Amino acid sequence: MKPDWIAVDWGTSNAQFWAIGADGSVLGERKSDKGMGQLAPSEFEAVLLDIAGDWLSITSRVVTCGMVGSRQGWVEAPYQTTPCAVCPSKMVTAPTTRSGLIVHVIPGIRQTNPADVMRGEETQITGFLAQNPGWDGVICLPGTHTKWVHISANEIISFQTFMTGEMFALLAGQSVLRHSIARSGWDNDAFASAMSLTLSRPESLAARLFSLRATQLVHDTDTITLRASLSGLLIGAELAAAKPYWLGQNVALIGANAVSAPYIAGLATLGIQATRMDSTEMTLAGIKAAHALLEYID
């Protein structure tokens, strides 16, 4: 096994490491729960050596993306500002103590007005565009903080972040609704009906949340139904607000299957057939594209 370089997706909670061969193939893959959130800047190098020490006896070049480049990360990789090419024209390197080790950090992207930021998603988009050259349209990246990104001529024109995933987790897990929302399970009709409500009348989001709890108390409604209803209310409100993004556009989704499914269902009711790409695959493809550009710049 001869890794040519190492790709790392280093997020807030987890990190994923790949050994990449000279032909771009994946020679090995490892994971760690030592995310940025629990590491001081000086601790990243030791984690890297701990996870990938054997690979680093053969190669010393690393390309990483994600929260590793935030102000609280290994080194701050200053944001690019929209409109900008998704693939960065330069990268910062992280401070290291081991001789010869070079760690390139892919920068995030920010937007001035309305203010917005991303770190990590730009790499997934880079991967998507590497696989779909010349693609124009809107990419939706569902997750804790769902992002809608307008792409034209290989540039990010604008983007908008929604806290829908985090709101769902807080409301279902920690609010008074937790007594009424099942931990898993789904009800297509309840989802569609709730989504349609907030999509057409976004102001009803505020009015309908407590109703989920009350519906269970008054009508003994099934908690799986209420889980799908909560998701529908939140995603309907997001789709209403994101209308300038999806209306009349090509839409691609980058995300895991479970988190993407409600978006695909919601967009389908709007007459939009969105294609889905896997987020981990796009991340790796994006780090590879950044690495290739790095070689070109070198």
Next chain:
Amino acid sequence: MKPDWIAVDWGTSNAQFWAIGADGSVLGERKSDKGMGQLAPSEFEAVLLDIAGDWLSITSRVVTCGMVGSRQGWVEAPYQTTPCAVCPSKMVTAPTTRSGLIVHVIPGIRQTNPADVMRGEETQITGFLAQNPGWDGVICLPGTHTKWVHISANEIISFQTFMTGEMFALLAGQSVLRHSIARSGWDNDAFASAMSLTLSRPESLAARLFSLRATQLVHDTDTITLRASLSGLLIGAELAAAKPYWLGQNVALIGANAVSAPYIAGLATLGIQATRMDSTEMTLAGIKAAHALLEYID
């Protein structure tokens, strides 16, 4: 000191006890942090005796309101259903072991469609109407779960609950926004501007939440400003949804000063001068009114 009866406001987190004289005056007042949330049904009586044992050596009649009457409380006091008189025509009594002790529990109120429930607020409204006989209009009770209640001819016609207070606490304290929201402080202009945004375009709530975080990262906006903005976004969305309640109506607020102030400011921009009453005073007045009705029924 000769208490004639004992009034208790027994909520989820706290309880408040008053010794009431034969002339209705308050002879003593005590508090406990033994709320319903931490008590099994069989434990309420011991807490009552512990806090008010000396009073109970003179009187044995207690009237209580709040979550003490919920399914998880001392005894379930079945909801009245809207439309209904705010002051109950009958009350359940809680099971007791001490000879002669009689604990009356004021029932909550439920609405079938849209489903909604209240426990405790009905007593504050009873107190308000006891002090303002014949009053018609809308009462707003700001809090963790803000309620808007339409009153006509001494009846609750309909009501609607908003989770605005709980959403603020979750977003400001536990979401990614916690890094950007000051724990206290206020900015009138930021509040008014954010409120106006979601009031006129409720769909922007979903779009603007993450922007608070991004604005701080990109523009280094003051965290006190962002605290007021978050409050404004949430209350603007609530006022948009509650329009059928406040439009063209007399509006009275029952609540503590801090939680009522943003609502008073918001309603003022809509041309509505809302009067505020203190929630603890209204609760006590409501328990007294229920006690008086009890004597009448007896």
